Amino acid sequence: MTRLLLGDHNLSVERLRYPSRYRSAVPRDLRLCRFCRAEVEDEAHALLDCDAHARLRDLREELMQVATKLDPGLYARRAGCTSLDFLIILLRSRRALVHNVARFIYQVLNVYDGEPRFVPLVFRVP
Numbered sequence: 001m002t003r004l005l006l007g008d009h010n011l012s013v014e015r016l017r018y019p020s021r022y023r024s025a026v027p028r029d030l031r032l033c034r035f036c037r038a039e040v041e042d043e044a045h046a047l048l049d050c051d052a053h054a055r056l057r058d059l060r061e062e063l064m065q066v067a068t069k070l071d072p073g074l075y076a077r078r079a080g081c082t083s084l085d086f087l088i089i090l091l092r093s094r095r096a097l098v099h100n101v102a103r104f105i106y107q108v109l110n111v112y113d114g115e116p117r118f119v120p121l122v123f124r125v126p
């Protein structure tokens with residue numbers, strides 16, 4: 001959870017921000033999700049929005065089942081806010097949910113770590 005809060009994770013929104021030996025920096029709107037390649041691979045997308053990987057959907061469903069059991073008002077708050085806002089709500093949860101959210105973040109980041117990152121060809125240095 002700390003790595004997520006500090007931006008010290010392996011999601012493309014952070015890792016493609018800076019140039020490396022074999023590629024130039026990638027503009028934020030082109031740091032696309034390695035699974036769906038339709039949205040920016042940022043924290044909110046990876047944790048709450050991406051539907052292109054079955055394990056991500058399963059982990060999210062498991063978390064929401066536990067979360068709504070521990071904090072029944074949580075599901076209602078999800079409907080009226082953005083994914084980023086809801087992620088902040090989850091991170092602030094105090095009803096014994098924090099360790100479940102931390103485990104969820106760890107598991108989702110591991111799913112992303114297990115798949116090569118998508119880098120648009122135009123940014124690769126030959």
Ligand SMILES: [Zn+2]
Binds near residue numbers: 037038049050052
């Ligand atoms: Zn995605």
